[in-house]
Every structure is written in structure tokens, then in C-alpha cells.
Amino acid sequence: MASGPRSWRCCRKDRAVAGSTEAIPAAAPPGPPLWLLAELTYRCPLHCVFCYNPTDYTRFQPELSTREWVDVLTQARALGAAQLGFSGGEPLLRDDLEELVAEAHRLGYYTNLITSGVGLTERRARALKQAGLDHVQLSFQDSTRELNDFLTHTRTFELKKRVAELIKAHDWPMVLNCVLHKHNLPHVDKIIEMALALGAEYLELANTQYYGWALVNREQLLPTRAELEAAEAVVKRYREQIGNRCRLLFVVPDYFEQRPKACMNGWGKVFLSIAPDGTAMPCHNAGNLPGLQLPNVRSQPLREIWRDSGAFNAFRGHDWMQEPCRSCDEKAKDFGGCRCQAYLMSGDAAAADPVCSKSPQHEQVVNIVRRAESATSSWAPLVFRNDQESHRMRAAAVDIE
Numbered sequence: 001m002a003s004g005p006r007s008w009r010c011c012r013k014d015r016a017v018a019g020s021t022e023a024i025p026a027a028a029p030p031g032p033p034l035w036l037l038a039e040l041t042y043r044c045p046l047h048c049v050f051c052y053n054p055t056d057y058t059r060f061q062p063e064l065s066t067r068e069w070v071d072v073l074t075q076a077r078a079l080g081a082a083q084l085g086f087s088g089g090e091p092l093l094r095d096d097l098e099e100l101v102a103e104a105h106r107l108g109y110y111t112n113l114i115t116s117g118v119g120l121t122e123r124r125a126r127a128l129k130q131a132g133l134d135h136v137q138l139s140f141q142d143s144t145r146e147l148n149d150f151l152t153h154t155r156t157f158e159l160k161k162r163v164a165e166l167i168k169a170h171d172w173p174m175v176l177n178c179v180l181h182k183h184n185l186p187h188v189d190k191i192i193e194m195a196l197a198l199g200a201e202y203l204e205l206a207n208t209q210y211y212g213w214a215l216v217n218r219e220q221l222l223p224t225r226a227e228l229e230a231a232e233a234v235v236k237r238y239r240e241q242i243g244n245r246c247r248l249l250f251v252v253p254d255y256f257e258q259r260p261k262a263c264m265n266g267w268g269k270v271f272l273s274i275a276p277d278g279t280a281m282p283c284h285n286a287g288n289l290p291g292l293q294l295p296n297v298r299s300q301p302l303r304e305i306w307r308d309s310g311a312f313n314a315f316r317g318h319d320w321m322q323e324p325c326r327s328c329d330e331k332a333k334d335f336g337g338c339r340c341q342a343y344l345m346s347g348d349a350a351a352a353d354p355v356c357s358k359s360p361q362h363e364q365v366v367n368i369v370r371r372a373e374s375a376t377s378s379w380a381p382l383v384f385r386n387d388q389e390s391h392r393m394r395a396a397a398v399d400i401e
């Protein structure tokens, strides 16, 4: 897929414009990291085939302690962070979650728990409510027990339904999230019916984006354009029928687009992710980019990381761009797309995202979609996310190096 990494420098302070001696004017300091994602742990009882955690998640250890997380929350709030997502893995596996939520509430964050539901008992729900948790996002993998349980390699479907009731009973606004792909796109009407029956205020139907474990399983997950369009038509019909009773968000997989998504709303612009071991990232997949020295909150103050670190400045603004992005009149809209996707497909993290039809690598995306139209018998078995596979992939990556 990738043609091998090309060298690129990650600190704007020492970067020169390719092919010129033009000096780069000092950049304005970045705005605040409005959105903080606290990935409390990468441990998870589920084994989703499209898991967005890095495939080598087992290397992000040891986890930050309660005291260290409180320090991160305090520093980020002082920098201007306002929204805080507690995520993972499964954040409920941390038994200090209530304490962290209480601290976040005291600091003035709007808090969101992003959970598979496993571990959300009545007792913990009550404690989280008391701690001031504002919002819960619960994931389902399908509307049927069979597929939900197959894709997660667990028996969690009934449990998730009970958790949805618990969320309503505690009067939290509820967002249900269902990652879509070839296997559950034909059930999109049933998924919407399930969300309505559970009383969800929002349903996020997020088509799989192909990073992490989803990339490993891409061939088995990528739908055809016809499957995607049929599901989108169903969503449109439901929107007209149900109005605001439940807001339906349908996120199209960018492989089917002509322009890339404005990834993270711009690198180092508003989003700050902290991995379980304290690694700070401008995007939760940034660990995949070679040569990027990711800073850690254990050894550097967050203000310094956000404002001055090479990793956070690597793709800020437009100065780092090459052609065709550099002279493109759409660069302020999409910031050249996703750096991880650019690297994965072109071998160059500073290239235009190959999803863009102006990218010289766009044909690769077209071919991947084309293959999905014809693939029937060549499928390899799905790889489920688990520690053993993660160790195997880490070992394979070391061998390649």
C-alpha cells in the first residue's frame, strides 16, 4: 500500500520551503485545544474488528495514575480546553473514572463518556451522575444480537440494551453510535428503529474509517457504492419521517468522496488526544506516522507540548504543504486532508490525502473501491482486536524495521 516512508521534518522552526530558500515568517501562537480526548486505557473487554485504537496498543503502558490524569485535566483546562471525552478502550475499566469525572466537573469541563457499556452498573451510573457527568455515548455494533456479538467477539448485545435504559433512567442525553460497514449497512433501518425504541436523542451512523484494526480488515469491511447509497437513502427517508425526535448523523466513508475530510479540523488546531501512557497526539492515530517524536505529559508541560513541540507544529497551518495542496484554493477548507491516510497510501505524510481527486495517488483509492465491487471469494478471515494480535503486529512491525 504505502511505498515506504520518505523523510520529512516535523518542526516548523527548522523547516525550509521545498525547493526554495524562502524564509518562513514566525507563526502566530495556536488557539486553545478546545477538545480534549482522554484515552484512559486501551484495555477493553470487546474485540471489535474495526477498533480505532492503534494495532500496537499494548505498547502504550504503563497507564497514567489518577494524580497524573488530574494534572493533565488541570493543565488542559488552563490552556482553554472546554469539552472532555473520556474514552479508551473501555474507560469504565478504570475504577477512578468517577473521581476523574468529578474533578473535570469541578474544573468546568463539559464531560462525555464514550463507552461500550460494559461495566456501567446502576451503582456506577449513580456515582457518575453525582460526579457531574454530562453526556454518554454508547456504542452498538448492530441491531441484531448475532452480528453485534460476532463483530465484538463477546455476548454484549443484551447488556448494551440494559445500559441504554440506565442512561435514560439517569436522564443523560443519549447518543448511540454504530460503526457501519458492509455487514451491517443492510440493517440501517433496523438500527434506526432500535435507536428510536431506546429513546436515543442522537444516532451517529459512522461509516468505518480505515485506520488501525479497520485497515487490517478493510477488504472484508468496505461496502460497495450501491450498498452505501441504499443505506443513505434509508437514512434520508427516516430523517423526513421522524424530524427532530432523534437526530441521525450519517458519516460517509471518505474513500467514496472526491475531497478529503477536514481531518481533526486542522492538525494541532482544536483537538488534543492523550493516550493511556501520557503520549500527547494531535490526532489519535498520529502514533502511526514515522519520524514524529510524540511528546509525553510525563516529561513535558502540556502548554509546551501544545504550543512548541515538533509533533504539534508538524502540519499546523499551510506552510508544510506540497503541491497540489500548496496552491489549492480549497486548502483552508480541508487542510489537505488526513496526514495518516496520506502516509498510509503515498508513503509521505506531507502529501495530499489520496482521497482527493487532485492527488497523484487518487487512483489507489479508486482501485480499492473498485476491488470492493468485485471482491467475493478472496476474503481472508476477520482479525479481531486482542492483545495476542496486537503483540503479533508489534513484532511484525519491528521485523520490518
Ligand code: SF4
Binding pocket: 044, 045, 046, 047, 048, 050, 051, 052, 053, 088, 089, 090, 116, 139, 385
Ligand atoms: S472499538 Fe470496540 S474494541 Fe475498540 S475500544 Fe471501542 S469497544 Fe473496545
Ligand code: SF4
Binding pocket: 259, 260, 324, 325, 326, 328, 329, 330, 331, 332, 334, 335, 336, 337, 352, 353, 356, 357, 358, 359
Ligand atoms: S489538493 Fe489538497 S487542499 Fe486541495 S482539495 Fe485536495 S487535499 Fe484539499
